Amino acid sequence: MSNWVKFRESVREAVKTCLVPGLAVSSCLMLLACSASSPGNIESMVAREAKRVGIAGKNLKNPLPDTPEIAKTGQEHFGHHCQVCHGLDGHNTGVPFANKMSPNIPELSDHSVQEFSDGQLKMIIQNGIRFSGMPGWRGILDDNEMWAIVRFIRHLPPKGSLGVPAVFQESEEEHHHAEGQEHQHH
Ligand code: HEC
Numbered sequence: 345m346s347n348w349v350k351f352r353e354s355v356r357e358a359v360k361t362c363l364v365p366g367l368a369v370s371s372c373l374m375l376l377a378c379s380a381s382s383p384g385n386i387e388s389m390v391a392r393e394a395k396r397v398g399i400a401g402k403n404l405k406n407p408l409p410d411t412p413e414i415a416k417t418g419q420e421h422f423g424h425h426c427q428v429c430h431g432l433d434g435h436n437t438g439v440p441f442a443n444k445m446s447p448n449i450p451e452l453s454d455h456s457v458q459e460f461s462d463g464q465l466k467m468i469i470q471n472g473i474r475f476s477g478m479p480g481w482r483g484i485l486d487d488n489e490m491w492a493i494v495r496f497i498r499h500l501p502p503k504g505s506l507g508v509p510a511v512f513q514e515s516e517e518e519h520h521h522a523e524g525q526e527h528q529h530h
Pocket residue numbers: 392396422425426427428429430445447448449450452456457465468469473476477478479481493
């Protein structure tokens with residue numbers, strides 16, 4: 345585990361502890377202060393972890409069967425609505441700004457994403473995530489479309505296997521083209 349991941353885990357633990365009713369506020373602050381030992385935007389991270397711990401829908405069951413067909417349906421919706429930020433494969437492949445957002449766009453194969461229950465993933469898709477670039481899809485996707493996407497997220501294809509989203513391919517080509525021209529002048 346990288347230090348960063350360990351650090352995030354410790355912040356999350358501290359936040360969980362703080363959500364335990366009856367815990368004195370002062371000890372809570374101390375816990376947060378202790379875990380906040382590395383640089384970065386601690387406040388937004390604490391807010392983010394608090395949000396993650398509190399995501400509803402934990403016990404909602406996915407009503408769709410766990411079949412390759414459903415995952416494929418989910419993949420099609422994902423290809424329409426989510427690829428611009430998450431890549432065709434859910435691993436951000438080819439998305440140039442994935443690590444420039446605050447918070448970064450996670451790879452959906454990450455443990456931190458996969459540890460959510462199906463119901464929580466559905467709620468994330470439905471409601472989006474406040475204070476981040478992750479939009480909510482209520483009114484755009486219907487329930488079954490969202491549940492199918494959850495199935496796809498559980499069966500993501502290998503990283504890079506689906507290539508770069510078309511919108512970014514062109515800009516990559518233009519970029520290389522421009523670089524090539526520069527070199528010709530030498
Ligand atoms: C405009 C960019 C954008 C689009 C489009 C988008 N997302 Fe996201 N998504 C994000 C960002 C940014 C995050 C990180 C948010 C965070 O961690 O607080 C994220 C996080 C997630 C997470 C993980 C949540 C977490 O807390 O770890 C899931 C699951 C997810 N997105 C699914 C989807 C699905 C499914 C779609 C399409 C229906 C979609 N996203 C479309 C930007 C986007």
